[in-house]
Amino acid sequence: MEVMVIRSNRKTVAIRVNSDLSVTVRAPRCVSQKDIERILEEKESWIYKHIEQIKKKNAKNEALTVEKLTHEEIRVLADKALDIIPGRVEYFANLIGVTYGRITIRNQKTRWGSCSSKGNLNFNCLLMMTPSEIIDYVVVHELCHRKEMNHSKAFWTEVEKVLPDYRDAVKWLKEEGSQIIQRLK
Numbered sequence: 522m523e524v525m526v527i528r529s530n531r532k533t534v535a536i537r538v539n540s541d542l543s544v545t546v547r548a549p550r551c552v553s554q555k556d557i558e559r560i561l562e563e564k565e566s567w568i569y570k571h572i573e574q575i576k577k578k579n580a581k582n583e584a585l586t587v588e589k590l591t592h593e594e595i596r597v598l599a600d601k602a603l604d605i606i607p608g609r610v611e612y613f614a615n616l617i618g619v620t621y622g623r624i625t626i627r628n629q630k631t632r633w634g635s636c637s638s639k640g641n642l643n644f645n646c647l648l649m650m651t652p653s654e655i656i657d658y659v660v661v662h663e664l665c666h667r668k669e670m671n672h673s674k675a676f677w678t679e680v681e682k683v684l685p686d687y688r689d690a691v692k693w694l695k696e697e698g699s700q701i702i703q704r705l706k
Contacts, residue, residue: 619667636666658690
């Protein structure tokens with residue numbers, strides 16, 4: 522198993538199994554290599570479970586022939602996103618009680634959205650290929666990062682206050698989202 526360690530000023534250790542089956546560990550600068558190895562050993566069953574899930578998903582996706590989007594189709598999706606997403610952001614920001622900075626529409630292969638520490642929001646133009654409740658979920662998810670810049674229990678509580686059934690959207694993105702994202706590759 523290929524493991525890449527990225528050290529930064531973060532406070533916690535995070536492990537991610539990537540689509541290429543490599544593992545990325547994000548860790549605070551002060552955590553020793555020995556501690557990282559211990560954590561990897563403790564999380565070994567979790568890591569292998571996720572590797573198997575990704576292998577199954579990759580096999581399923583390979584069986585499907587996915588038509589790639591043209592540059593023109595991506596531009597149309599981005600224009601549509603610029604028409605729709607800012608209004609959804611404004612609506613939910615008022616509901617949640619947060620402010621935000623710039624809104625950018627991108628065509629990303631790994632993320633549906635992101636929120637910077639300065640409050641700038643990025644959204645994937647491919648959201649325009651998802652149901653409206655998925656768009657709303659991604660918008661709410663990113664705006665809730667204005668209150669909690671993590672995925673702690675407190676963060677998910679904020680999401681649930683606005684979207685009590687947010688888990689349905691998370692499930693939809695896990696099950697259906699990769700087929701949409703594949704259209705960029």
